[in-house]
Amino acid sequence: MTKIVTILMGVLNGAKWLQPQLNSIAEQDHEAWVIRFSDDGSTDLSADIIAGFSEQHPDRVHRGTGPKSGFGDNYMQLIRDLPKQAGYTAFADQDDVWNSNKLGRAVAALAASGEEPALYCGRRWLWYPKADRRIKSSQPSREFGFRNALIENVAAGNTVLLNPAAARLARQAARMITKPVFAHDWWLYQLITGAGGKVVFDNGPPCILYRQHSANAVGAGHGIAAQIRRKTGVLKGNFARRIKQNLAVLDQIKPLLTEESLRDLRRFELARNAALHQRLLLLNEIRPYRQTSAGTLGFWGAASLGQI
Numbered sequence: 001m002t003k004i005v006t007i008l009m010g011v012l013n014g015a016k017w018l019q020p021q022l023n024s025i026a027e028q029d030h031e032a033w034v035i036r037f038s039d040d041g042s043t044d045l046s047a048d049i050i051a052g053f054s055e056q057h058p059d060r061v062h063r064g065t066g067p068k069s070g071f072g073d074n075y076m077q078l079i080r081d082l083p084k085q086a087g088y089t090a091f092a093d094q095d096d097v098w099n100s101n102k103l104g105r106a107v108a109a110l111a112a113s114g115e116e117p118a119l120y121c122g123r124r125w126l127w128y129p130k131a132d133r134r135i136k137s138s139q140p141s142r143e144f145g146f147r148n149a150l151i152e153n154v155a156a157g158n159t160v161l162l163n164p165a166a167a168r169l170a171r172q173a174a175r176m177i178t179k180p181v182f183a184h185d186w187w188l189y190q191l192i193t194g195a196g197g198k199v200v201f202d203n204g205p206p207c208i209l210y211r212q213h214s215a216n217a218v219g220a221g222h223g224i225a226a227q228i229r230r231k232t233g234v235l236k237g238n239f240a241r242r243i244k245q246n247l248a249v250l251d252q253i254k255p256l257l258t259e260e261s262l263r264d265l266r267r268f269e270l271a272r273n274a275a276l277h278q279r280l281l282l283l284n285e286i287r288p289y290r291q292t293s294a295g296t297l298g299f300w301g302a303a304s305l306g307q308i
Contacts, residue, residue, distance in 0.1 A: 003107050005088045005161070007035040010066065010074035014094030015045040017211060021096055022053045030103035033060070035092075036081070040066030040074045046094075075157070075184035080174040086167035091185070093158045095215075097127075099207035106161035109200050117166035119192045121155040122202030127209040136206060140291045144199035146261045149190040150268055151243070151299050151308075152290045155199065157185030158208060166192055173253045182245045190250060194261040234298075240307050243272070264288075272308055279303060 007025065011018070025035065037050050054061040064081065066074040075091065082089065088107060092098075106120045126135040140154050148154070162170060173191050181187040193199065233239065247269060254262060264286045271282035283303055290296045302308050 002032045003030075003088050003111075004032045004034065005030065005090050005103055005107065006082065006086070006167075007033055007090045007092050008038075008075065008078040008082075009035060009092040009094060010038050010040060010071055010078065011042060011046050011050070011094050012040040012066075012071070012074070013042045013044045013046060013215075015042070015049055017095035017213075018046055018049045021092065021094060021098070022049070024096075024098040024100070025092065026053075026057065027100050028098065028103045029100050030107055033090075033103060034062070035060065036062040036064065036078055038064045038066040038074050038078050040071070041068045070180065072181045072184050072187075076174050076177070076181055076187075079170050079184065082167060082171045084168075084171070085164075086171055087164045089162045089167040089170070091157045091160045093210075095211045095213070096158055097209040097211070102207040103161075105202065105204070105207060106159075109202060110161060110163045113163045113165070113198065113200075115165050116163075117169045117192055117195060117197030118163045118200060119155060119166055119188060119197065120161040120163075120200045120202065121159045122204070123206045124156060124159060124208045124210040125206045126212055128212050129209075134209070137210075138291070139203055140201055142289060142291050144189075144193060144201065146190065146193040147264060147286060147288045148290065149186075149193045150246075150264070150286075151288045152295065153183065153186035153189050154201070154291060155185050155189040156210075157183070157188075158210060159202075160185060160188060162188070162192075166197055169195060169197070169256065173256055176256075177249055177252050179248050179252060180245070181249050182242045186246065187249060190246065191253065191256070194250070194253075194257045194265075196258045196261075234302050234307050237307060239302060240272075243308055247272075271303075276304065276306070279306075 067077055109120050110118050124137045267282050267286050271279045290299055
């Protein structure tokens, strides 16, 4: 049976980059796809480009309107609006370019996942198109799990594919949430691992050009300057605010989490509001981790300063 993939794409003033991305989707060697757009209030020619793509691919395009409250909410609405019996579900940014084998590789990686919720993700080329400079994104070095997902996202949204069980779980969870997520991909990583699902990471050659430009909603943040900005942001409380936002959303989907995840979540919530000594003791019971030793050390430094 052909595995049809539903591609979810949030759009906002993406006319400058949209056509190359749509062309790369049309050229996928896995030809069984449909795409659902959510335009979050574009004032450029994005709607015209999508209309033209729809004419070229009739019956494969659904055009919707976003909530106009940020990229995270836009993607959460797309997840919420999936059909009840959602199948394989991928996520696309408006400004990237896919290799022709992107969908095919992802579907093949999840072919044996069965009824266990499973999330596929992988590496990307960080692409600076003016010079056609490409930098391969980092390769995770530790296992994927909820204790990692609490403090770090490894599931880059533009690489993600959900198997049908994970797509149905995501739809169910999205409909339970009334608070805004920081980022839909981080939320998906927390949801799937927290509910006992599986993460399949593709360490093969990247099959996506992740365009870097000044209008990126998040961006890759590569290089020393980006590291300095991140560390400065931690001291300003940016990381703590993101964690707080994530925990508020996780609180609304607790019925979907495993007992082990709930125990870790409770300890983590208590630790954030505890005095230093008790905070470190509680965190030591959970042992949250990032994919690199330096990243994990940085987290403990932030925890020591009360910036989680």
